[in-house]
Amino acid sequence: MPIRILAGEVVSKIAAGEVVDRPASVVKELVENSLDAGATQISIETQDGGVRLIRVTDNGSGIPAGEVERAFHRYATSKIETITDLEKIATLGFRGEALPSIAAAADVEILTRTDDETAATYLLLHNGKIAKSDKRSRPRGTTVTVHHLFRDVPARLKFLKSANTEGGHIANLISQYALAFPSVRFNLVLDGKLTLQTSGSGSLRDVVAEVYGLEIAQQMLEVSAMEQIPGVSGLVSPPSLNRSSRAYLSFFVNSRWVSSSLLARATEDAYHGLLMTGKHPIAIVNVSLPLQDLDINVHPTKRDVKFRNTQSVYSAVQKAIEKVLVKTAPPELKAMAPEQAATPSLWPVKPEGLSLPILRVLGQLASNYILAEGPEGLYLIDQHAAHERVLFEKIQSQRAEHRIEVQGLLEPVTLELSPAQEEVLKNKVELLSEFGFGLEHFGGRSYLLKAVPAMMAGGNLIEGVTELLDSVAGETEPAKRDEKIAQSVACHSAVRAGLTLSSEEMRALIKQLESTKQPRTCPHGRPTMIHLSSHQLAKEFGRTT
Ligand code: ADP
Ligand code: MG
Numbered sequence: 001m002p003i004r005i006l007a008g009e010v011v012s013k014i015a016a017g018e019v020v021d022r023p024a025s026v027v028k029e030l031v032e033n034s035l036d037a038g039a040t041q042i043s044i045e046t047q048d049g050g051v052r053l054i055r056v057t058d059n060g061s062g063i064p065a066g067e068v069e070r071a072f073h074r075y076a077t078s079k080i081e082t083i084t085d086l087e088k089i090a091t092l093g094f095r096g097e098a099l100p101s102i103a104a105a106a107d108v109e110i111l112t113r114t115d116d117e118t119a120a121t122y123l124l125l126h127n128g129k130i131a132k133s134d135k136r137s138r139p140r141g142t143t144v145t146v147h148h149l150f151r152d153v154p155a156r157l158k159f160l161k162s163a164n165t166e167g168g169h170i171a172n173l174i175s176q177y178a179l180a181f182p183s184v185r186f187n188l189v190l191d192g193k194l195t196l197q198t199s200g201s202g203s204l205r206d207v208v209a210e211v212y213g214l215e216i217a218q219q220m221l222e223v224s225a226m227e228q229i230p231g232v233s234g235l236v237s238p239p240s241l242n243r244s245s246r247a248y249l250s251f252f253v254n255s256r257w258v259s260s261s262l263l264a265r266a267t268e269d270a271y272h273g274l275l276m277t278g279k280h281p282i283a284i285v286n287v288s289l290p291l292q293d294l295d296i297n298v299h300p301t302k303r304d305v306k307f308r309n310t311q312s313v314y315s316a317v318q319k320a321i322e323k324v325l326v327k328t329a330p331p332e333l334k335a336m337a338p339e340q341a342a343t344p345s346l347w348p349v350k351p352e353g354l355s356l357p358i359l360r361v362l363g364q365l366a367s368n369y370i371l372a373e374g375p376e377g378l379y380l381i382d383q384h385a386a387h388e389r390v391l392f393e394k395i396q397s398q399r400a401e402h403r404i405e406v407q408g409l410l411e412p413v414t415l416e417l418s419p420a421q422e423e424v425l426k427n428k429v430e431l432l433s434e435f436g437f438g439l440e441h442f443g444g445r446s447y448l449l450k451a452v453p454a455m456m457a458g459g460n461l462i463e464g465v466t467e468l469l470d471s472v473a474g475e476t477e478p479a480k481r482d483e484k485i486a487q488s489v490a491c492h493s494a495v496r497a498g499l500t501l502s503s504e505e506m507r508a509l510i511k512q513l514e515s516t517k518q519p520r521t522c523p524h525g526r527p528t529m530i531h532l533s534s535h536q537l538a539k540e541f542g543r544t545t
Contacts, residue, residue, distance in 0.1 A: 012074060012128065013153070016101035018301075022160060023050025023149055024169035025301065026106075029098035030144050031177055034058035035184065036079065036091045037142065040200060043187040044174055049166030051149050051157075059141040062114035065121045072108075072125060074100045088291035092256060092302070099144075103128040105156070106149040112142040127152075163191075171195055175211045179284050180252045182207045204235055204284060212248070216241065216282065221328055223285065225320035230313055231288035232320035236267070237281045238328065239274035248282040254289060256296065259303050263287065266314045269480060270321035273518060273525050285317060311477075318479060326517065361506045368497045370506045377533040383509065384497045385522035390512040391455055392490035392523040395435070399486070404436040405454035412440075412448040413461050419445065421469040428472065435485055437465070455493040464492030487523045 006014075020026055027044060034042045037060025047053040063071055070076050077096030080086060086094075102108055103125045113120035124132035150156040160166060167190045178186045178198045185200030198210050209217035220235035237248075251263040267283050275281065295306040307313045359372040359379060370381040398404045417425060422445050425432070429439060438451030449461060456464060468488035475481040495501065501509070513519050513528065522528055538544045 012100065012104045015074070015097065016104040017156070019097050019101040020105050020149075021156070022169065023054060023166045024173050026050065026054055026102050026146055026149060027056065027170050028173055028301070029093070029102065030054070030056035030146075031174070032092035033098065033144075034060050034142065035177070035181060036093055037061040039141065039184065041185045041187075043189070044170070045189045046167065046170055047191055049160070049163030050146075050170055051160065051163065051166065052147070054146040054149065055143065057141065057143040059139065062117070062140050062142055063110075063112045063121070064114050065117060068110060068112060068121045068123055069130065071110075072099045072103050072123075072128065076100070086297055089296050090254075090291055094296075100128060102144075102146055105153055106151070107147040109145040109147070110142065111136060111138055113138055113140055115140050167191070176250055176257045178207050179204065179211060179250050180255045180257055180286070208235060208284065212282065220282070220284075221324050223320050223324050225316065225323070226288065228316060229290065230293070230316050232285065232317050233288070234283065234285040236270075236283040236285070236321050236324060239271060239281070239325065242275055242279040242281055244278060244280070246280050249280065250284045252284075252286040253294060253305050254291070255286060256302065256305070258305050260305065262307070262310055262314055263317055265477075266317035267321055269477070270318050270325060272480075272483065273521055273523050274325065275525060276521075276527075277525055283321070285321070287313060287317060289313070314477060315479060359510050361503055361510065363503075364501055364506065367500050370501070370510065372506075372510065377531060377535075377537060379529055379531050381510065381513070381529045382497075382522075382527070383499070383501060383506075384494050385526055385528040386509055386513045386519075387494035388487075388490045388522045388524075389516050389519065389528055390509070391493050392486055393516045393518075395453060395455065395486045395489050396483075399435060399482070402434075404434070406436040406438075406451050407454040407457040408438070408451045409449065409457075409461075412450045414442065415439075415447045415449055415462060415465055417445045417447060417466065417469070420473060421466060422447075424469045424473045428469075431481075432485070435489065453489050453493070456489055459492050464488070467492065483523075490523055 019029065023046065027046070027050060031042060031044065034056060037058060039058035039060035041059045043055075043057045045053070045055045045057075067078070073096075075096040076099075077094060079091045079094045079096075080089065099108075104127070108125045109123070110125075111120050111122045119135040120138040122132075122134050122136045123130055150160070171188060171190065174186055174188045174196055178184070178196065182198070182204045183200055183202040184198075186196060186198045187194070188196040196210060198207050205217050205220065208220060216237070219238060219241050221238055223232060223234045223236055225232045246264060249264055249267060251258050251260050251267075253260075263285060267285060268280065271281050289307070293308040295308075296302050298304045298306050359374045362371040362373055364383075365371055365380070368383060370379075370383055370386075372379040372381060395404070425439065425447065432439060436451060436453035436456075438449070440448045440450060442448045449465060452461060452464075468485060471484045471488050472481050475484055495509075520528055535544070
């Protein structure tokens with residue numbers, strides 16, 4: 001075939017496919033238009049997963065009669081004008097593609113009125129062309145109704161999932177927008193059933209109560225670090241409240257719902273060591289950034305954003321959440337009697353068994369576990385994991401205060417590094433010296449280890465340092481990298497499993513564990529102890545039910 005320019009109709013179908021690929025994306029575009037129009041009330045109604053009907057009604061600014069038709073032209077927008085406007089986009093839409101794309105894939109009706117008009121403008125479009133136009137009455141605002149989506153695009157229709165699945169996407173989408181805009185009243189009706197209704201009270205917690213339920217809403221912790229750039233705000237779950245999937249993570253940038261692996265990582269990293277492997281927090285996080293620090297024009301659906309400074313966004317989010325988690329960890333919890341311990345608690349496992357009350361060491365099991373008795377039953381403590389937790393917090397606080405205890409080695413230890421380990425080392429000599437490691441190049445890939453963090457002396461240093469280098473390879477986030485070094489130091493300094501401990505040593509370890517911030521997990525997130533309550537024991541022995 002010769003090269004030819006595609007006919008306008010074909011071009012608009014292709015372009016439409018980018019913006020509108022399923023009913024939920026039509027809903028998204030219409031709701032974003034309502035939000036951009038300053039609506040405080042938005043009602044969404046769909047039938048048959050949105051395929052038969054989608055109707056979005058708002059009380060926003062409306063479109064002046066003379067501009068309604070133009071709104072359905074490609075690249076027709078009231079939101080930007082010049083190229084420089086693209087660098088500071090404050091609205092959700094700006095590409096002028098949604099209405100024409102939707103009109104290319106369905107029959108569309110619009111009824112809209114501005115404040116200073118007496119009558120509303122009504123248009124009906126078939127195939128993107130006006131089939132009917134008249135004047136009607138309605139209060140200020142806009143209603144767009146979409147009929148028979150994709151009826152003439154069988155290829156698209158074929159790929160849609162069941163009405164229930166498509167309805168689920170719509171419900172999730174509206175939930176996300178409700179979380180992003182707590183001051184807007186949302187009303188979602190799927191096939192005649194009221195599925196979600198928010199009050200528009202302006203309180204994010206109120207929206208969370210509607211979306212996830214009251215019990216979750218009550219437990220969520222408030223994140224508010226708005227005095228900085230980027231500002232971070234939202235609600236996050238205490239570690240005791242977690243889920244097995246990431247579906248409960250919602251991220252917004254300047255109230256725009258985005259999918260961002262960076263924000264997900266920053267959030268989850270804040271919980272590092274607090275959640276079991278495979279568990280994820282519930283979080284609603286909004287990042288506020290100056291418009292020019294952000295590029296939204298990355299993808300037609302605008303779910304991807306590019307940050308100018310990814311590192312500062314990562315650490316702002318990670319730190320803001322971490323601060324809340326640490327602040328809410330009640331220090332007195334450890335001293336409290338179990339029955340007094342407040343719930344909801346920060347600890348991953350319910351705190352009933354902890355307040356590490358006075359524990360009486362009974363003995364050691366398999367040279368590995370410390371058996372202890374407390375007022376609430378039996379405690380099995382993993383000696384290595386517990387010691388790791390103690391040392392991990394110790395080295396971290398020493399480093400934060402720049403007073404790492406260093407042990408010089410009388411006899412330097414020679415390390416033979418792999419090329420990859422050497423690469424890591426070359427970039428990190430200074431950082432490692434901040435942690436107490438003295439290293440000197442000896443020729444080839446050999447290095448002399450002349451000093452180590454004091455807690456590590458006496459351990460297997462060759463293994464310790466090489467494993468440390470392996471663990472930080474490829475880690476670019478400074479906070480995470482430092483944490484990995486601290487983990488590695490702690491791991492290679494802690495008492496090993498298989499070592500017989502005296503009662504004195506066991507008692508000392510438990511005492512140290514009591515004074516850590518997170519006594520229930522090791523730095524890798526594994527539990528340090530298992531608690532069998534008196535009740536559980538009685539149950540196991542059939543003394544009670
Ligand atoms: P964009 O949102 O990118 O500008 P759209 O095709 O979605 O493009 O909309 C075109 C224009 O129509 C918008 O710029 C806006 O002026 C107007 N418009 C669309 N929907 C509404 C609405 N619900 N309320 C007020 N104006 C609207
Ligand atoms: Mg739009």
